[in-house]
Amino acid sequence: TEVRKSDYDRDKDGYRDNYYGFLRGAADVKCIGVLIEHSYHTNERATLWLLDDENLKALAVVEAEAIADFCGVEIPFLAGDVDGDGEITQFDYILAKRIYFGTYEPTEDELKRADVDGDGTVSVFDYIAIRRKYFGTLE
16 A cells, blocks of 8 residues: 655654645545556546446455455345346346256355355345346335
8 A cells, every 4th residue: 555645744643644635634644545446537538437337346345355355345246146247137047046046056156146145055045036126116
């Protein structure tokens, strides 16, 4: 990690203080402060990439994992997100249904995510629960 220091000791403790005010404020109240920069608005290529919602979703997942790793926190998986892409889609429902009927051999992670009720197996309840989450129906 890098810390940009100001040119002087604002709080007179013998050390140069953090350049960024919000980080100084966080430190003052004994809170962790983090600045994560992705690019700069004058970088046209990066700006175009960041304007794509799919890229932002992928960035958010990687960023959340990095922050969780830094903080020593395990991110819980999204029950029903069988393919692990961060959202429940019709594809997750189809995968869960295929797992239930034995026509698809899931990975260990896919199996865990398809087991919505956490009972150790993928049942009709699980794939119907995923269908309901995706379609928003009670059928």
